[in-house]
Amino acid sequence: MTDTPDFGRRRRWLTDSRRTHLFAYALVVPVLLLIIGLVAYPFGFAIWVSFTDRVIGSVGKFVGLANFEYLSRNATFGAAVSNTIFLVVVTDILKLGIGLGLALLVNQQLPGRGLFRSFLMLPWAMPAFVAFLTWRVLYQPVGGGLNLVLTQTGIYPHVIDWLGQRPTAMPSVILASVWRGFPFWFISILAALQSIPKELYEAARVDGANAWQRFWMVTAPGIRQVVLVTALLSSIWTANAFEHVWLLTQGGPSDATMVFPVLAYFGMQTQRIGEAAAVSVSMMPVLIVLLIAVTAVMQRDDER
Amino acid sequence: MSVMKSERSMRRNSGSGASERQRMIVGRVLSYMALTIAVLLILFPIYWMVITSLKLPREIYRVPSLWPQVFTLDNYYKLLFDEGFLHPILNSLMVATTVTVVSVIFSAFAAYSMVRFRYRFKGLIGRLILFAYLTPGSLLFIPLSILMAQLGLSNSLQGLILVDLAFSVPLATWLLQGYFRGVPRELEEQGLIDGLSRMGALLRIVLPLSAPGIAAVSIFVFTGAWNELLFALVLVSSESQRTAPLALNYLITSDVLPWGPLMAGAVISSVPLMILYFVAQRFMVQGLTAGSVKG
Numbered sequence: 262m263t264d265t266p267d268f269g270r271r272r273r274w275l276t277d278s279r280r281t282h283l284f285a286y287a288l289v290v291p292v293l294l295l296i297i298g299l300v301a302y303p304f305g306f307a308i309w310v311s312f313t314d315r316v317i318g319s320v321g322k323f324v325g326l327a328n329f330e331y332l333s334r335n336a337t338f339g340a341a342v343s344n345t346i347f348l349v350v351v352t353d354i355l356k357l358g359i360g361l362g363l364a365l366l367v368n369q370q371l372p373g374r375g376l377f378r379s380f381l382m383l384p385w386a387m388p389a390f391v392a393f394l395t396w397r398v399l400y401q402p403v404g405g406g407l408n409l410v411l412t413q414t415g416i417y418p419h420v421i422d423w424l425g426q427r428p429t430a431m432p433s434v435i436l437a438s439v440w441r442g443f444p445f446w447f448i449s450i451l452a453a454l455q456s457i458p459k460e461l462y463e464a465a466r467v468d469g470a471n472a473w474q475r476f477w478m479v480t481a482p483g484i485r486q487v488v489l490v491t492a493l494l495s496s497i498w499t500a501n502a503f504e505h506v507w508l509l510t511q512g513g514p515s516d517a518t519m520v521f522p523v524l525a526y527f528g529m530q531t532q533r534i535g536e537a538a539a540v541s542v543s544m545m546p547v548l549i550v551l552l553i554a555v556t557a558v559m560q561r562d563d564e565r
Numbered sequence: 566m567s568v569m570k571s572e573r574s575m576r577r578n579s580g581s582g583a584s585e586r587q588r589m590i591v592g593r594v595l596s597y598m599a600l601t602i603a604v605l606l607i608l609f610p611i612y613w614m615v616i617t618s619l620k621l622p623r624e625i626y627r628v629p630s631l632w633p634q635v636f637t638l639d640n641y642y643k644l645l646f647d648e649g650f651l652h653p654i655l656n657s658l659m660v661a662t663t664v665t666v667v668s669v670i671f672s673a674f675a676a677y678s679m680v681r682f683r684y685r686f687k688g689l690i691g692r693l694i695l696f697a698y699l700t701p702g703s704l705l706f707i708p709l710s711i712l713m714a715q716l717g718l719s720n721s722l723q724g725l726i727l728v729d730l731a732f733s734v735p736l737a738t739w740l741l742q743g744y745f746r747g748v749p750r751e752l753e754e755q756g757l758i759d760g761l762s763r764m765g766a767l768l769r770i771v772l773p774l775s776a777p778g779i780a781a782v783s784i785f786v787f788t789g790a791w792n793e794l795l796f797a798l799v800l801v802s803s804e805s806q807r808t809a810p811l812a813l814n815y816l817i818t819s820d821v822l823p824w825g826p827l828m829a830g831a832v833i834s835s836v837p838l839m840i841l842y843f844v845a846q847r848f849m850v851q852g853l854t855a856g857s858v859k860g
Contacts, residue, residue, distance in 0.1 A: 284763055285682035292675035292734055293690060299731035300697040303708035310708060363603055366596050379843060380604045382850075383611065386842030388792040390810040391835040395614040397817065398824050404625040406613040413631070440610065448850055494699075501701030503795045508814070522703035522795070529707055529799065538707045545704065556695050 310535060311542040317532040328539035338540065340516040341524045345544075348435060348520060349499045353492055355439045360446025361488075365480075367447075368454045378451070385444035393508040396437035400424050400509070424510050427517045434518050438505045446491055453487035454480070486558070493555040497548065614835075618828035625824050640825035641833075650830055652805070653812035657834075660722055660808060661790040664729045665783050672737035673779070677767050679738070680745040681753075698735035702795055705731065710799045720802050728796045733786040740785070744778030745771060781848040788838055809834045 311328055315321035332338040363381055367374050384392060399406045400423035411417040423433040457479065465475045503522040506512060512519035512527070521544050528537025617625060618640050620633045644650045679691060709728050710719065718724030748771050756766045772779065794810040801807060807815070813830045816823060842849055 281682065281763070282684055285678045285684050288674040288678035289690060291671045292694070292738055295671070295730060295734050296693055296697045299709070299727065300700055300705065300735070301693070303705045303712060303731075304700065306708040306711070307704060310711070359603075363600070366600055369596060371593065371596060371600075377600045377604060379846060380607060382842070382846065383607055383839060386839045387611070387835050388788065388810070388838060390792060390794050390813065391614070391831040392610070394813060394817070394827060394831050395610050398617060398828060399610055399613055401822075401824070404617075404629045404824060406609065406617075406631075409629050409631065410609075440607070452850065497699060497701060501703040503703055507794075508817070525703060525707065526795070526798070529710070534707060534711070541704050541707060548701070548704070552696060552699050555699060556692060559695060 307538050308542055308545070311538040313535045315534040315538075317534065321535055324535070328536050329543060331536060332539055332543060337516050337519055337524060341519045341521050341540070344431065344516075344518060345500055345520045347431070348438070349496050351435055352438045352442060352499055353495055355435070356443045356446045356495065357488065357492070359439065359443045360450050361484075363443075363447050364450040364454055367451060381447055382444045384441050385448070387441070389441060389502075389504045390508060392441045393437060393505050396433075396440070397424070397509055400433055425514060427514055430510055430514055430517045434505055434509050437509060438499065438502070441505070442495065442499070445495065449487050449491045450484055453484040457483035490555060490558050493551055493558070497551050497555070500544065500548070614828050614831050617824055618832045620825060622825060640829040643823075644826040644829045644833075648812070648816070648826060650809075650812060650826075650833070653807045653809045654833065656722060656807060657791055657809040660726055660729065661787045663726050664733050664790040665787045667726075668730055668733040668737045668786050669741075669779060669783055672734055672741050672782075673767075673772065675738045676741035676745050677771060680742055681750075694735050694738050697731075698739050702732060706795055706799050709796070713800055719800050720806055721800075722806055724800050725793075725797060725806075725808070728800065729790045729793055733789055736789065737782050737786050740782045741775070741778065744775045744782075747778075748774045777848045780845065784841060784845060784849065791834070791838070 312323055312325060313321040314324045314327070367378050367381070371377075387395075398404070402408060402420050402422045402425070405423075407423065408420045412420065421429060423429045461479045461483075462475060465479050470478060500520075501522055502520075503526065506518050506520050506523050507526070510518045512523045521540060525537050525540040528534075528540055531537075616631075616633060619636045619638070621635055621637050621639065624630055624633050624635070675694075679687065679694075709731070713719045713724040713728065716724070718727065752774070753766045753770050756770045757763070761769060792810065793808070794814060797808045797811040798814065801811060809830070813827060813834070816827050816830070
């Protein structure tokens with residue numbers, strides 16, 4: 262900033278640099294207050310509540326680790342832990358495979374690839390609740406599109422109650438989640454692919470590398486970072502997603518698809534707030550590790 | 566003998582050229598086939614949603630068909646007038662619009678401050694914003710519902726708006742930082758020399774130049790608030806305050822599952838957004854790759 266001539270008021274407090282500083286702080290403070298009030302404080306409050314026997318209508322008292330002990334003996338909680346891990350790992354692998362495969366296909370010099378890209382992005386543009394309501398209808402034994410296609414094409418002659426029986430419930434939730442979630446991977450990986458310089462491929466070709474070698478020597482290093490960030494983000498979001506399980510199965514049949522957020526919601530509905538809070542707090546350690554990892558990677562990218 | 570040999574070698578030569586071209590053509594055909602299959606698999610659920618919303622009950626339940634014999638708008642009529650879906654749609658519009666306007670304004674200020682100025686604790690604030698953006702709602706819905714009850718805001722759209730801001734403001738701030746970084750500092754300094762204040766430079770130079778970014782961020786924030794189900798479920802108990810996702814959620818928890826009206830609701834709440842994404846695709850992809858956006 263240019264210095265304005267100072268007519269005599271040498272020792273004024275509000276110098277230009279102070280003024281700029283104040284302005285900078287004033288701009289950021291509303292957002293800061295909002296985050297402290299609506300994210301940071303509730304975050305800490307959740308931890309506190311998980312150590313109390315709070316119920317609706319009573320603040321409760323400090324009970325130490327009693328809620329967590331109760332959960333560790335609870336079969337439904339055990340199911341939620343293993344289901345959440347299984348769901349996250351399997352959907353991430355599938356989304357990576359499908360996203361990468363389609364991104365490689367669209368990244369070729371194909372006429373009309375823009376149109377394909379637009380269509381492949383569509384599930385991402387669909388609100389999550391709409392997507393999972395639609396899949397709920399698709400999976401229905403009566404009037405469901407999936408059974409209709411399978412029986413009419415003769416692939417499988419019998420009607421399957423996809424969401425109503427243990428062996429198919431979890432795969433059905435996974436399929437719907439992958440359908441809705443892969444475009445995020447697809448778009449991220451495609452953007453990374455397009456930022457790899459063409460010369461690198463030419464150089465590798467001149468050196469006699471075949472397609473497979475070119476993939477590992479040029480493509481893989483070029484997209485590694487993006488795949489890492491996407492995997493971390495996707496894991497956080499999938500582990501904490503509520504709509505997919507809630508709208509498809511509500512955790513059933515008999516806990517076959519129970520996951521953390523749905524269990525916490527049920528805990529809240531039964532008014533045992535302390536235990537419900539303990540459910541969400543018990544996934545905090547893993548979450549914090551993921552958060553720190555992704556924050557480190559994203560801020561590094563950001564400063565580059 | 567020699568003639569035959571040369572002929573054979575010639576054939577081999579031309580053969581290898583042709584086979585390379587053939588390989589390329591086969592590769593293309595296979596690529597198109599794979600992509601077409603993928604697109605069909607992607608589109609089928611969307612097709613099913615639309616087609617179910619246009620079917621008569623007997624074609625949904627008794628004689629299901631891939632292509633309806635009779636098209637009807639009955640389901641839309643039922644949903645809008647018997648189920649009163651217009652009210653939740655208006656609630657959702659109100660919530661999502663307010664959340665978008667408020668968070669874009671505050672976030673633009675904060676993001677500008679973060680990008681243009683140097684001051685103490687900036688790194689810490691930046692980390693806090695990113696942390697807040699990534700903190701999932703499933704962790705916060707219990708404490709936030711207690712907080713809203715204490716503030717006397719449970720079961721109100723104001724409470725829902727406040728809670729949505731907890732997610733949209735960090736998201737918008739994070740994304741807008743990326744866009745503002747792309748605005749050349751020189752343009753701004755020129756404006757300052759020409760007599761604009763800092764605020765003037767932000768409003769007259771930075772914001773107009775980041776218009777595509779702001780549009781993309783607005784769409785992301787709007788969609789986020791429009792989609793929100795968990796908090797609406799926890800906070801809202803009376804029918805008059807229901808949002809569109811909540812109203813549809815309660816349709817499936819009733820005894821008879823009204824697939825037709827349900828899919829009509831799905832179409833109404835998704836098709837405008839999907840068209841918007843389709844049209845504004847380029848901005849949206851830039852936004853996604855700039856900061857990674859929750860799906």
